[in-house]
Amino acid sequence: MSNPRTLFDKIWDNHVVHRQDDGTCLLYIDRHLVHEVTSPQAFEGLRMTGRKVRRPENTLAVPDHNVPTSGRAQGIADEESRIQVETLSRNCEEFGVQLFGMNDIRQGVVHIIGPEQGFTLPGMTIVCGDSHTATHGAFGSLAFGIGTSEVEHVLATQTLIQKPAKNMRITVEGDLLPGVTAKDMILHIIGVIGTAGGTGYVIEYAGEAMRKLSMEGRMTICNMSIEAGARAGLIAPDETTFEYIKGRPLAPKAGNWEQAVAYWKTLPSDAGAKYDKEIIVKAADIEPQVTWGTSPEDVVGISAFVPAPSDGRDANKKSAIERSLDYMGLKAGQRVQDITIDKVFIGSCTNGRIEDLREVARIAKGRKVAESVYAMIVPGSGLVKLQAEEEGLDEIFTAAGFDWREPGCSMCLAMNADRLSPGERCASTSNRNFEGRQGRGGRTHLLSPAMAAAAAIAGHLVDVRDYE
């Protein structure tokens, strides 16, 4: 191939099974992750048509959205949730798909366990009936969310019918300021390009600040590509990536390791590769971020003020700001740091990994959660939980007054019993601040784990740099 290609182009070209004249491709899918909410109708479809799962060994299932985060020994109290989780178990058994059940130490949020197990590898195509599949792009794999009809399509054929996306590159130049994390970077980026800014694109994140991130940080960045409108985010694999993968249960073993790494090293975009859109962000412009509204693009620096409807760029945005302020119970021009909170949620596929918990512990150590605040920490997986406990982080959390719970999606979407009551205000490390996302009438402020820990202690939104 003579034309310089992007990372996305290379992965795409490597997976085309068949191309139609109009450019529609049949794309091979290397890995398929499955959870209980978006899969029952797909398995039902297979049953109705007498079809099988084509590659059960490339499929991994886990219940995460509905599972309780305390008292697991008693099972799931909510009947519908229980039926959904049991349906997943039954389907996996019937179709021969590997399942990490609720009481398996490896159970956790689907996008946490894939990388943790080495199921996620560079250069792959990975799908899941879940929009945050973008997370796995941190490894330089093309990973995107699909609907249930497509889940059925992948189960039956191990392929998808797709058209290539456009290429966008977002370069973050320079070094991050102290106290600024991957979460702040991605929130800032979403503020810059808007929640529809990436629609139709796959975003490749580049630049010095990205290269210096750990795999955990890169996963946080790629995870929220969907909040920027892009179906997938990508970061080129490098030594940090290989280091993270090596030795994981499903990673290539000794004989294949060198061959795999040699292939992975061919993946980064070629010099001179063309992007349909380029965006450059200066790392030095990013301060710790927090959302004030009901769309992830409603984001400001912690030292800023809540905007007014008149700040909207057009009539639609002006009325959206008005609606958001009303829903969030905020006044235009209010200081962000004066916003008091009732709850804190630390966890989710955005920020439920060990590094996130270490950040929280660093801020929480020797301090106390404010009297008026209930703060919960939900590790991303059973293995994250175990590691945190081995490092003694749980003791720091409980001494500070945090509630230390079992792994799952929990209050990221409030499908289980963990949720906000109407009017309650939450500082949350998750990824969506939509109306009702964390419970009907609940008000969500998205921020980094360190910022969430500081808010828990202060009882209001606060600049974590004052707590270092």
Add this chain to the structure above:
Amino acid sequence: MEKFTSLTSVAAPLPLVNIDTDMIIPKQFLKTVKRTGLKAGLFYELRTDEQGNPKDFVLDEPAYKDAKILVTGDNFGCGSSREHAPWALLDQGIRCVIAPSFADIFYNNCFKNGILPIALPQEQVDMLMDDARRGSNAVVSVDLESQEIKGPDGGTITFEVDAHRKHCLLNGLDDIGLTFEKAEHIDQFEAKRKATQPWL
């Protein structure tokens, strides 16, 4: 999948931007293991108060309760990949959504369920929004074959749609069936992959 050829109906106006799939159908309705009966959850929080009592909502007004077309704002269907969103729209009887833009996954999910999503420039959506506000006095026709929308006053708007998706929608084709016809290509691909990337 039910075919989509053409339809004529009043259009319901829902002039909000960034309507996310949590808003289209909130999580408590995702616990089902079926595809049907999701109408009860459609726009639940816009449609009911905190006690679950009905409040004013466009699709419950007499003029719009049988609307098959929804005219709405930019970035419709953003957020989660839940196919429950198009299933709920379908259960309500909505077969066509018109907006300035759609989120990718939602857009894709519509085609798998016999719903036609149409993206148009803002000015054209604004015109159709005005038509839609006239209620039962204003009937809109959508024809997929000719890729045309006819407004109540005779004006015509043309729209774009991907040729492959159009073909599937017009004929009600099941993607999986189409892909099975290419099984040989998949077998070949897998054999090659096994040889070149043995770690997979």
